[in-house]
Amino acid sequence: MDLSFSPEYEAFRKEVADTLAANAHLAPTPEDRGMKNAKRQAWQKLLIENGLAARTIPTEYGGYGAEPDILKSRIIAEEFARTGLPRAMSNQGISMLVPTLLELGTPEQKAAYIRPTLHGEMIWCQGYSEPGAGSDLAALRTAAVSDGDDYVINGSKIWTSTAKQADMIFCLVRTDPSAKKHEGISYILFSMDTPGIEVRPLVDMTGTANFNEVFFTDVRVPKSGIVFAENKGWQVANATLTHERGMLGDPNATKARLVELVELIKTERVNGERLIDNPILRDRLLKLQGEVYAMQANGLRITTHNLKKESAGLAGLVVKLMGCDLNHEIARLAIDALGELGIMYETGEHLRADGSWQSRYMYDLGLIIGGGTAQIQKNIIAERGLGLPREPKLAKA
Amino acid sequence: MEFALSEDQRMLQDSLSGFLKDAAPLDTIRKIATGDKVAADALVTGLDDFGLSGLHVAEDHGGLGLGLLDACLVQEALGYAIAPSRFMATTVTAHALRHAGDAHLPAIVAGEMRMGLALTELSSRRDGAGVTAEKGRLSGTSLLALSAEESTHMLVADAAAGLHIVETPDNVSMQTIDRTRVFSEVRFAGEESEVSLKPDDEALAVARLLAAADTLGAAQAMIDKAVAYAAERQQFGRVIGSFQAVKHMCAEMAARLEPSRALIWHAAHALDTGEPEGLVMATLAKSHLAEAGTFIARTSTEVHGGMGFTDLVGLHYWFKRIGANRQLFGSPEQCRMDAARLQGWLAA
Numbered sequence: 001m002d003l004s005f006s007p008e009y010e011a012f013r014k015e016v017a018d019t020l021a022a023n024a025h026l027a028p029t030p031e032d033r034g035m036k037n038a039k040r041q042a043w044q045k046l047l048i049e050n051g052l053a054a055r056t057i058p059t060e061y062g063g064y065g066a067e068p069d070i071l072k073s074r075i076i077a078e079e080f081a082r083t084g085l086p087r088a089m090s091n092q093g094i095s096m097l098v099p100t101l102l103e104l105g106t107p108e109q110k111a112a113y114i115r116p117t118l119h120g121e122m123i124w125c126q127g128y129s130e131p132g133a134g135s136d137l138a139a140l141r142t143a144a145v146s147d148g149d150d151y152v153i154n155g156s157k158i159w160t161s162t163a164k165q166a167d168m169i170f171c172l173v174r175t176d177p178s179a180k181k182h183e184g185i186s187y188i189l190f191s192m193d194t195p196g197i198e199v200r201p202l203v204d205m206t207g208t209a210n211f212n213e214v215f216f217t218d219v220r221v222p223k224s225g226i227v228f229a230e231n232k233g234w235q236v237a238n239a240t241l242t243h244e245r246g247m248l249g250d251p252n253a254t255k256a257r258l259v260e261l262v263e264l265i266k267t268e269r270v271n272g273e274r275l276i277d278n279p280i281l282r283d284r285l286l287k288l289q290g291e292v293y294a295m296q297a298n299g300l301r302i303t304t305h306n307l308k309k310e311s312a313g314l315a316g317l318v319v320k321l322m323g324c325d326l327n328h329e330i331a332r333l334a335i336d337a338l339g340e341l342g343i344m345y346e347t348g349e350h351l352r353a354d355g356s357w358q359s360r361y362m363y364d365l366g367l368i369i370g371g372g373t374a375q376i377q378k379n380i381i382a383e384r385g386l387g388l389p390r391e392p393k394l395a396k397a
Numbered sequence: 398m399e400f401a402l403s404e405d406q407r408m409l410q411d412s413l414s415g416f417l418k419d420a421a422p423l424d425t426i427r428k429i430a431t432g433d434k435v436a437a438d439a440l441v442t443g444l445d446d447f448g449l450s451g452l453h454v455a456e457d458h459g460g461l462g463l464g465l466l467d468a469c470l471v472q473e474a475l476g477y478a479i480a481p482s483r484f485m486a487t488t489v490t491a492h493a494l495r496h497a498g499d500a501h502l503p504a505i506v507a508g509e510m511r512m513g514l515a516l517t518e519l520s521s522r523r524d525g526a527g528v529t530a531e532k533g534r535l536s537g538t539s540l541l542a543l544s545a546e547e548s549t550h551m552l553v554a555d556a557a558a559g560l561h562i563v564e565t566p567d568n569v570s571m572q573t574i575d576r577t578r579v580f581s582e583v584r585f586a587g588e589e590s591e592v593s594l595k596p597d598d599e600a601l602a603v604a605r606l607l608a609a610a611d612t613l614g615a616a617q618a619m620i621d622k623a624v625a626y627a628a629e630r631q632q633f634g635r636v637i638g639s640f641q642a643v644k645h646m647c648a649e650m651a652a653r654l655e656p657s658r659a660l661i662w663h664a665a666h667a668l669d670t671g672e673p674e675g676l677v678m679a680t681l682a683k684s685h686l687a688e689a690g691t692f693i694a695r696t697s698t699e700v701h702g703g704m705g706f707t708d709l710v711g712l713h714y715w716f717k718r719i720g721a722n723r724q725l726f727g728s729p730e731q732c733r734m735d736a737a738r739l740q741g742w743l744a745a
Contacts (some may be wrong), residue, residue, distance in 0.1 A: 001466060001666045002399050009398075071398055266742070277744050279734070286733035290660075290685035293678055297659035300400035307399075315659065318652040378648035379641065384623050386647055388638040 003300070009071055016079045019050045027085050035091070035165050041120045044089050046225075052076055053088030054118045057098065061114030070307050080143050081252060091162065093117040093124030100187075100239055104228040109189065113168070125192070127157040127171030127214060128237065135376050137172075138181045138234060142216060144173035151175070151188070153196075153219040159370065161214040163199045166192045176231050187233035191220035206362045207346070248371045249323020251292070251299040257330050257360075258292045261285065264353065265337050265384065275337050284333050291326050295319075314385040321377040324368045331361035400662070402470070410470040413447060417478035420698060423711045426479055430576035430714065437481060450485050453491045453507035458502035460491070464669035469610035469661050476614025479577045479718045485607045486514035486544040486580055490552040493560055493600045497592055501550075513545035513565055515583055518554040519601045520727035528585055531557040533593065535585040541725070545581035545644060546570060551584070558596035563588040575721035577714055598739065602668065602676045605683035608743045610661050612690040612722045613654070615715045619697035620650045626701050637700075647698050654691040660685060680736040684729035690719040709737065 005013070023046055028039040047053035048064055055073065057063020066072075080087045098117055103111050117129035133140040142155025153173055161168075169192055176184030191197075196219035201209030228236050265275045265285055275281050298315050305312035334357040335342035344351045344360050368374050382388040403411075419442050428436040453468050454460025468488045476483050487505060490512045494502055504510040517539050518528055528537040534552060545551060548565045555561065566588050568581040595602075624647050627638030637643045664682045667675030694716045698705035705712050722728065737743055 001401065001403070001662065003666065003670075004400055045405050074398075175466065267518070274744070276737075276742050282737055282742065283730055283733050286681065286736050287688070287729075289736070290681035290733075291656075293663070293681055294656035294660040294685060297400070297663035298656035301659045304398070304400045308401075313654045314651055321648075322656060323651050375641070375645065378645040378652075381648035381651055382638075382644040385651060388624065388628060388644050388647060389636060391639055391641065392635060 005071065005075070009075060010071055013075045013079065015050075016052065016076055017083075019052065020079060020085055023050075024083070024085060035123050035162065036120065040086075040089070042359060043086065044120045047088050048118065052080075054094075055068075055112065057102070057118060061102075061110055062118050070303060074303060076195035081256065081371055086375050089331075091123065092126045093122065093168075096126065097124050097189075100170075100227065100236060102186065103239060104236055106227075108224070113189070122168060123162060123166045124168050124170060125160050125166035125212075125214075126162040127160060127169045129159045130156060131158055135373055137237075138185065138297060140172055140174060140185065142171075142173050143177065144175050144221075145188065146175070147220075149223055150220050151223060153216045153221060155216050157214040158202065158211070160199075160212045160214045161210060163214050164194070164201065168192060170227075172233050172237055173234075178329055179231065179317050183235045184231055185233035185237075186230050187223065187227045188219065189225040189227065190219075194219050196220070204366060206363075206366075207361050208359075210363070210366070248367060249295075249319040249321075249327075251295040251319075251323060253293055254323055254326055254330070255296055257327060258289060260353070261288070261330050261334050261337075262333055268337065268352070270339055280338050281333070284336075288326070291322075291329075295323055295326060314381070317377075317381045317385045320372060321374055321381065325374070328361065328364040328368060331357050331364055335361055400659075400660075402466075406467060406470055409467060410474055413471060413474045414477065414736075416447070417474060417480055421478045421480045423498075423714075426577060426714060427711065429481060440480060441483070444480070444482055444484070445508060449482070450487050450508055451491075452484075453488045454502050454506050455495065458499055459506045460502065463608065464665070465492070466662060466665040466669055469606060469613075469665045471500075471556075473609040473614035473617075473661070476611035476718065476722075477618045479615060479642070479714050481578050481619070483511060483544045485604070485611070486512040486548070486605060488551065489514055489516075489600055489604045490562070490592045492603045493552055493594055494562070494592065497594065501592065501593065510550050511548045513542055513548035513551040513568075513581070513583070514604070515539035515542035515545065515551050515553045516601060516604055516726060517541060518556055519558055520731060522556065526582075528553060528555050528560060530557070530590060530593070533590045534562060534587045534588060536587055537585055539583045539585070541571060541573070541580045542568065542583045543578065543580065543725075545583050550591075551583065552600070553583075554600075560594040560600055561590035562592040563590055573721060574717040577718055578721070580721075593599055599668070600677050601726060601735075602679040605732060606661070606664055606668070606679040608722045608725050609657075609682045609686035610645045610665075612686045612719050613658060613661055615718045615722070616650075616654050616657075616686075616690045618691040619693050619712070619715050619719075620647070620654060622715075623647055623650065623697040623700040626704075630702075643700060646700055650693045650696050653692055657682075657686055657689050677736050677739050680732050680739060683726065684732035684736070687723040687729045691723055694719045 028043050032039045044053060051064040051066055054063035055066050056068045059065035094117060098114055101114055128137060130140050130142060144151035144153045168189060170189050172185055173188055174184050175186040196217045198215040200213045202211045202213050203209045268275050301313040301315050336354055341350055345355050383390055421440055425436055448461060449471060451460035452463050455464040471484060475484060501510060526538045526540045528535055528539050545565060545568045550562055551565050553561045553563055566583060568583040571580045571582050573580050627643050627647060628636055630637050660682050664678035667678050667700050698712055698716060701712060704710050
């Protein structure tokens with residue numbers, strides 16, 4: 001057990017801090033909206049050139065080309081958190097498609113897509129879930145029928161974030177309807193400008209269209225967009241789903257929220273009394289603090305397993321379930337602490353924290369469901385972590 | 398940076414767990430719980446051979462010089478086996494005496510001084526009890542003292558939060574839910590304080606951390622038993638562990654406990670290295686493990702169905718050990734209030 005960093009890493013930390021301090025004036029602000037905002041793209045370019053984004057992606061594909069080093073990644077994340085400067089761009093193209101292409105893409109696909117994706121010049125959306133295929137993703141039915149050098153795609157996708165802004169989609173389609181359900185799926189890339197694609201915003205409980213529905217009617221796309229091989233899409237998708245689950249429930253993000261909550265409860269007053277002096281609210285706050293400490297320590301344990309290239313076992317399997325639930329509970333307490341003002345939303349003079357607690361409370365419920373529901377997570381923990389048997393398959397009628 | 402147990406730490410825990418598996422099976426625990434002194438003495442003697450009494454004593458004083466992280470691993474193994482042991486009392490005393498020179502530590506290591514622990518005054522003093530120190534002598538009553546029976550000396554807290562080492566006075570055992578350990582009412586009648594220590598928050602934090610580690614072990618045992626039972630017990634023509642209702646109970650238990658393990662490690666390491674957050678972490682580890690442990694004690698019993706409720710299966714010994722740990726050294730609410738105080742969050 002040693003939580004200190006060696007001199008080499010402390011020197012690296014200083015280097016990162018110096019780079020961030022020297023360039024802080026170039027950072028985009030919340031006013032710089034939009035996924036293709038020029039200032040954001042310039043910031044991303046600067047971060048990549050300094051090894052603070054796309055750090056381990058080879059230079060030939062537009063990355064920085066460093067050796068993977070989990071501790072350096074951690075130090076970079078800590079320095080962004082400390083300075084409050086905007087982090088590297090994070091979107092589904094960067095976090096899910098790029099690792100997939102690096103592992104399984106053709107040379108042409110790598111050359112065409114990785115560089116512009118990393119630089120925020122090409123935006124992607126993910127076409128996985130369907131109205132009839134949620135937790136049972138492999139039941140997806142969007143059909144791609146072979147026609148010469150093309151496929152003709154018909155069907156629909158749901159929960160497609162950034163579909164409106166996206167230039168391209170990475171999509172799961174059924175290419176062999178006669179095969180077993182996991183064996184007839186392909187992973188294919190195509191342009192969102194292809195004729196026959198309709199995107200309809202899906203307004204959720206937060207009042208915002210964070211997601212969309214996407215409809216395909218006789219959408220003709222080239223077969224060259226297949227990643228890895230026809231009918232091997234399930235293996236390709238599983239490679240990326242691992243990346244998605246790893247992103248949800250990050251304990252450092254949870255810690256940052258707790259810090260905000262502590263600040264709220266220490267500063268806000270009701271009837272002239274500080275909220276922190278209310279023993280019930282204080283008790284709830286301390287309870288959450290204990291849980292945040294536990295998830296942070298669990299995160300350190302996972303980091304060490306990753307460094308040693310070992311499986312983190314149960315410690316890793318529980319992160320999505322516990323982390324997303326904890327975020328939701330932190331927002332719940334913030335709302336309760338605000339009392340009647342806790343129902344204020346979106347605008348108004350008396351809004352606290354820009355109304356973010358209410359929107360987070362609702363959005364976090366979406367994250368408890370999305371990315372593998374809490375119940376699916378429990379199946380995974382019980383089956384892979386504890387070795388309990390799978391649900392027996394229903395006999396075919 | 399490495400957040401993991403060392404090879405030595407894993408070996409320490411494995412060898413102790415292996416010993417306890419043979420030396421303290423449920424039949425033996427059952428005998429001890431129903432007052433079999435021979436069985437209890439045999440187990441205590443066996444544990445003494447592990448050198449546990451000197452584990453957290455500096456090498457200068459003849460001990461092994463190991464830290465609280467190692468102590469937590471030992472306590473976790475004891476909790477897993479729900480074994481009675483003087484280890485908690487000894488370790489808290491050794492920690493309290495760490496800056497107090499050579500007067501008592503070698504005798505503790507050698508087993509000549511056998512320690513009991515009476516810290517109620519630090520956590521939850523009740524009407525009808527209380528210990529005061531005047532001119533170096535103690536008077537009054539301490540409740541639910543640990544390992545007082547057959548101890549030679551005790552670490553005692555007084556009403557002003559001072560700590561004392563005294564010879565063990567008259568004491569009577571108190572009947573509690575947890576028969577795996579003896580709890581005592583200790584009556585002080587002017588015993589002389591051999592060592593007086595100024596109030597400091599660490600002794601209580603260490604006691605709480607060890608109680609949390611004990612619960613960690615006991616709760617892990619309850620999960621293991623539930624999972625084994627769910628994988629074997631059949632109803633409706635299949636093992637009950639294949640039903641999601643049962644499977645999810647098991648998953649929830651594991652999801653609550655696994656991060657708690659890392660919390661214990663982190664809190665112990667923070668106290669060992671003098672990190673300022675160590676006291677808060679240890680205090681919150683106690684309340685956090687109390688909540689997780691209570692959930693697991695209940696849920697594991699439910700997974701066992703009616704058998705979980707019987708004396709025959711003996712699951713209740715773990716249920717009660719976890720239940721007792723929850724109350725000892727302050728309830729979860731008390732711990733959380735103390736953690737607020739330690740962070741300066743209470744109004745002056």
